Amino acid sequence: MSGKYFLLSKTVNQPFVKYKNAATRYLGDTPYTFDEVIVGIYGSKKTRKITTFRNSNGEIIERVLDYPGKHLKSRIYSKQYNIIGENEFVTSTIIKEFSLKRYLESSYKNFKEQMNSLFSLANLQDSFWKRCKTFTNHLSENVNTGAKILSKVEIKPAKYHRNEHNFVEYPEIINGMKLKTNKKYLSFKVSNNGTKVIPRTHKESAGIKYPKDDEFLAIRGLDINDAKEPITRHFIHKRNLDNADIEINTNYLPKIDGSEDALIAFYNDINGTINYNRFYSFCSKSKLANTAAHETEHSRQWMLHARNTGGETLYTITLAKKLGPLTDINEIIEAQKCTKSIDNYVQFDEDYKKYYDSYIERMARERGKQAEESYNRQKQVIKSNFKHIPEELL
Numbered sequence: 001m002s003g004k005y006f007l008l009s010k011t012v013n014q015p016f017v018k019y020k021n022a023a024t025r026y027l028g029d030t031p032y033t034f035d036e037v038i039v040g041i042y043g044s045k046k047t048r049k050i051t052t053f054r055n056s057n058g059e060i061i062e063r064v065l066d067y068p069g070k071h072l073k074s075r076i077y078s079k080q081y082n083i084i085g086e087n088e089f090v091t092s093t094i095i096k097e098f099s100l101k102r103y104l105e106s107s108y109k110n111f112k113e114q115m116n117s118l119f120s121l122a123n124l125q126d127s128f129w130k131r132c133k134t135f136t137n138h139l140s141e142n143v144n145t146g147a148k149i150l151s152k153v154e155i156k157p158a159k160y161h162r163n164e165h166n167f168v169e170y171p172e173i174i175n176g177m178k179l180k181t182n183k184k185y186l187s188f189k190v191s192n193n194g195t196k197v198i199p200r201t202h203k204e205s206a207g208i209k210y211p212k213d214d215e216f217l218a219i220r221g222l223d224i225n226d227a228k229e230p231i232t233r234h235f236i237h238k239r240n241l242d243n244a245d246i247e248i249n250t251n252y253l254p255k256i257d258g259s260e261d262a263l264i265a266f267y268n269d270i271n272g273t274i275n276y277n278r279f280y281s282f283c284s285k286s287k288l289a290n291t292a293a294h295e296t297e298h299s300r301q302w303m304l305h306a307r308n309t310g311g312e313t314l315y316t317i318t319l320a321k322k323l324g325p326l327t328d329i330n331e332i333i334e335a336q337k338c339t340k341s342i343d344n345y346v347q348f349d350e351d352y353k354k355y356y357d358s359y360i361e362r363m364a365r366e367r368g369k370q371a372e373e374s375y376n377r378q379k380q381v382i383k384s385n386f387k388h389i390p391e392e393l394l
């Protein structure tokens, strides 16, 4: 810390039940312990407060930075563990930074108190907190040699409708000694909706091959949750559904009765939404690609069905009116198959075999599988550039 500051107080590893100085937190859950550091600024009565909240394993879950004259900041931490090859362990720490304007702080606190339920908080947070940077630190450790390599992925939020994505691999550290190699990097800018890399915005260090043919490049640096919306938009665009008014809900709350606990994602023809169960964690980005393409295919099937029959729900009737009857002969044939399958549709809990074998499910599975394969195939270039980032997260 620079000479400008001096330590006023430091509290470490205190049980959360003793917590009095209610820092305005982003998360709605209850931590296990907290640390609090307050520093003074020479020649000023102002202080800076940094509060760190940990879970029962001692891992950081949230850090609140309260600096005078600045927006309040909260960093949310999450961890994933993966293995590369036979002897490399990688701990990936994802840190998402949010900021809250000072004048919103008291109304946010009031709302939070009234919303006792964790469930209602998720959407509330987004209307108060602004999303800032996301960075992921992938710390790789070779269990045989002890060599460590840090790879870092940073996503800076849209400025002038562009998000900046930076991949960096730092020189290897063996026995505490840093090898005298240069860091490797790749950076590029991504369109505001997160689906496309903007041409000619990329920069890379010598020896890095720019993945120019990777249609998913804009998705590679995102963490799995943040990837849900742009990857789904990407498939919607590829299936010519940009004008079908499909909405994506990445935060679907399953029914409280438990009947939807096994749900990963689903398409809803009542309102034209693709919904992801907020409690389901994908094990890899390629599995997410599979699900996103699968549900997008269902939305296409219902679009065809709507235009073939005039629609049944407010959404499908509106869509049929907007897009008009089908004219392409291949689409008409496809639509008739979809209509037949939809008319005879059975829910998976009624008759699993019938559900599984139905035309629309078979076609959606096929699309999902193709998407997953294509996602993995196109991953090879970025993977060969940054070998110590787990491929599940690329």
Ligand SMILES: [Zn+2]
Pocket: 294, 298, 361, 364
């Ligand atoms: Zn399906």
